[in-house]
Amino acid sequence: MSTTGTPAKVSPFSRAVSDAGVLAWRSLKRIPRTPDMLIYATIQPIMFVLLFAYVFGNAIPIPGFPGARAYREFLMSGIFAQTMAFAVASASVGLADDMSKGLIDRFRSLPMARSGVIAGRVVGDVVFNAFVMLVMVICGFIVGWRWHNGIGQALAAFAILLLFAFAMLWVGALIGLSVGGPEVAASAGLIWLFPLTFLSNAFVPTPNLPGALQPVAEWNPISSIVAACRHLFGNPSPFASPDGFPAQHPVWLSLIWCAVIIAIFAPLAVNKYRRATSR
Amino acid sequence: MAAIEATGLVKTFKSRKNSVKALDGIDLEVPEGSVLGLLGPNGAGKTTAVRVLTTLMAPDAGSARVLGHDVVKEADTVRGLVGLSGQYAAVDELLTGRENLWMFGRLYRLNSSQAKQRADELLETFDLTDAADRILKTYSGGMRRRLDLAGSLIAHPKVLFLDEPTTGLDPRSRLDLWQIIRDRVSEGVTILLTTQYLEEADELADSIVVVDHGSVIARGTADELKAKVGGERIEIVVHDPSETARALELLTAALEVTDPDATTLDQHNKRITLPAPGGSTALVAAIRTLDGAGIRIADVGLRRPTLDDVFLSLTGHAAEEVES
Numbered sequence: 001m002s003t004t005g006t007p008a009k010v011s012p013f014s015r016a017v018s019d020a021g022v023l024a025w026r027s028l029k030r031i032p033r034t035p036d037m038l039i040y041a042t043i044q045p046i047m048f049v050l051l052f053a054y055v056f057g058n059a060i061p062i063p064g065f066p067g068a069r070a071y072r073e074f075l076m077s078g079i080f081a082q083t084m085a086f087a088v089a090s091a092s093v094g095l096a097d098d099m100s101k102g103l104i105d106r107f108r109s110l111p112m113a114r115s116g117v118i119a120g121r122v123v124g125d126v127v128f129n130a131f132v133m134l135v136m137v138i139c140g141f142i143v144g145w146r147w148h149n150g151i152g153q154a155l156a157a158f159a160i161l162l163l164f165a166f167a168m169l170w171v172g173a174l175i176g177l178s179v180g181g182p183e184v185a186a187s188a189g190l191i192w193l194f195p196l197t198f199l200s201n202a203f204v205p206t207p208n209l210p211g212a213l214q215p216v217a218e219w220n221p222i223s224s225i226v227a228a229c230r231h232l233f234g235n236p237s238p239f240a241s242p243d244g245f246p247a248q249h250p251v252w253l254s255l256i257w258c259a260v261i262i263a264i265f266a267p268l269a270v271n272k273y274r275r276a277t278s279r
Numbered sequence: 280m281a282a283i284e285a286t287g288l289v290k291t292f293k294s295r296k297n298s299v300k301a302l303d304g305i306d307l308e309v310p311e312g313s314v315l316g317l318l319g320p321n322g323a324g325k326t327t328a329v330r331v332l333t334t335l336m337a338p339d340a341g342s343a344r345v346l347g348h349d350v351v352k353e354a355d356t357v358r359g360l361v362g363l364s365g366q367y368a369a370v371d372e373l374l375t376g377r378e379n380l381w382m383f384g385r386l387y388r389l390n391s392s393q394a395k396q397r398a399d400e401l402l403e404t405f406d407l408t409d410a411a412d413r414i415l416k417t418y419s420g421g422m423r424r425r426l427d428l429a430g431s432l433i434a435h436p437k438v439l440f441l442d443e444p445t446t447g448l449d450p451r452s453r454l455d456l457w458q459i460i461r462d463r464v465s466e467g468v469t470i471l472l473t474t475q476y477l478e479e480a481d482e483l484a485d486s487i488v489v490v491d492h493g494s495v496i497a498r499g500t501a502d503e504l505k506a507k508v509g510g511e512r513i514e515i516v517v518h519d520p521s522e523t524a525r526a527l528e529l530l531t532a533a534l535e536v537t538d539p540d541a542t543t544l545d546q547h548n549k550r551i552t553l554p555a556p557g558g559s560t561a562l563v564a565a566i567r568t569l570d571g572a573g574i575r576i577a578d579v580g581l582r583r584p585t586l587d588d589v590f591l592s593l594t595g596h597a598a599e600e601v602e603s
Contacts, residue, residue, distance in 0.1 A: 010388070015388070018385070019385075019386060022382055022385040022386060025382075026371065026374065026378075026382055029373070029374060029378060030371070030373040030374070033373045033414060034373065101369065101372075102365050102366075102369035103369050103370075103371060105330075105335055105363075105365060105369055106363070106365065106369035106370075106383075106430070107386070108334075108335050109333050109334065109335060109358060109361075109363040110358060110383065110386045110387060111355055111358040111359040111386075111387065111388065112386045116386070
């Protein structure tokens with residue numbers, strides 16, 4: 001009946017890459033078929049840009065950078081980083097959904113790499129986030145944001161943002177595989193991100209924060225991403241302690257944070273997957 | 280060699296409040312090319328047994344081998360040799376039928392064109408070619424289940440695990456699926472099938488293992504199990520509910536039933552059943568007795584025992600009764 005060949009012998013590494021590729025393909029195929037998700041995922045950052053730029057823009061002064069437009073220059077990196085952080089939710093909801101529908105069981109019964117399902121999800125979501133970022137960049141240009149250090153440094157900033165999304169998606173994967181269902185995963189994936197993003201330099205310059213919160217906000221991983229982007233874009237980037245490590249080495253700190261998050265959460269998520277069972 | 284062998288499987292689920300022994304020392308042996316029906320109510324441990332045998336879950340104690348490979352130590356080898364089709368059609372509902380099968384093919388280590396070809400073959404076999412490029416959301420329950428089953432056959436598995444393959448399907452789709460399963464059997468595939476439907480086990484399985492509360496409570500062929508509850512039975516529904524007790528008394532005497540436990544009386548449904556060792560002779564005697572006593576009969580019949588009777592007599596509750 002069949003003329004199909006026998007499966008090829010491959011190394012564990014190329015198997016992991018191939019499986020992640022197949023699962024990423026699956027994630028990307030699904031996106032245009034869930035148009036509501038696509039619409040919300042792009043409208044939300046646009047809404048944030050407009051609200052913050054025009055509502056808070058005139059009320060929040062940027063120390064050392066006078067003028068209303070300074071806030072918009074300051075703001076965009078914050079919105080970028082926030083949106084990448086919120087990618088957590090797409091991974092947690094996606095995996096929780098697969099789990100509740102029995103797909104995780106199916107994948108676990110296949111001779112695939114143990115990292116394949118999560119890695120595929122993460123890679124697919126990074127590609128999706130790159131698209132969302134493009135929409136935000138256009139929106140930023142419309143409200144008057146610019147980069148000032150050339151396209152090379154701007155691309156480096158976008159790469160850091162996507163690396164950050166990649167790191168945060170592993171956190172989302174762990175959450176998604178740990179909670180009961182997609183509804184819980186949505187709130188469990190997001191709730192802790194609000195204090196994390198608002199206790200940062202994303203929307204309010206850290207010198208404007210109460211003294212006790214300043215060091216917390218400046219070492220916050222989200223702040224490090226934001227500061228690295230502001231540095232690379234050449235946007236205003238005020239610090240409460242301009243001599244501290246976060247102010248002096250924003251790019252290094254952002255990379256260290258991404259590496260730390262991946263090193264902790266990728267193994268935890270894969271380990272969780274190995275033992276994941278629906279119901 | 281047995282295709283599936285399990286010895287002393289134990290699996291306990293612990294939560295904060297209590298612990299439940301889903302498997303309490305189960306032994307199984309399925310000869311190559313045969314179909315084993317794993318029968319039991321919800322919560323009996325059927326799905327847990329399938330999870331252990333398909334490497335999704337490690338047992339707390341005991342061991343299992345599939346085609347000679349240990350399901351814990353050689354899990355990856357086992358995964359490449361078996362197919363699993365679950366109770367909840369585990370397919371991606373936002374992909375098309377063809378895309379789903381291609382994806383599973385790739386994950387079974389076929390290259391892209393092999394996976395494409397295998398998907399086409401399976402779509403054809405399962406009569407899904409017309410629906411191949413539609414998103415699964417538009418599929419009926421029966422079509423989804425067929426696709427799910429197709430997904431488990433990609434690597435030409437020698438052993439197939441079907442966890443309640445027809446639960447929730449309409450009768451027509453169930454018959455279709457049974458035919459598909461019979462076709463696999465004729466190709467020599469070994470199948471372990473769990474079901475709550477006694478009729479399904481009766482139709483498809485060569486031998487049956489009945490589980491309840493994580494333990495095997497009976498095993499044998501359908502006929503052997505039926506023989507355990509005795510031969511044919513008479514079932515009589517009387518017209519007047521107040522006469523059921525008298526009718527049972529008269530019939531017990533007339534048919535010389537010595538064991539009162541072998542009879543049943545259902546006051547609510549006015550129904551009496553008794554063993555009928557003589558078959559139709561006993562039936563005639565029963566009708567004469569009741570007629571002579573002036574008891575009106577609403578319905579009467581001779582019934583061969585079903586697996587429901589087996590289950591009821593083994594466990595004291597019906598198979599489809601949901602346990603808390």
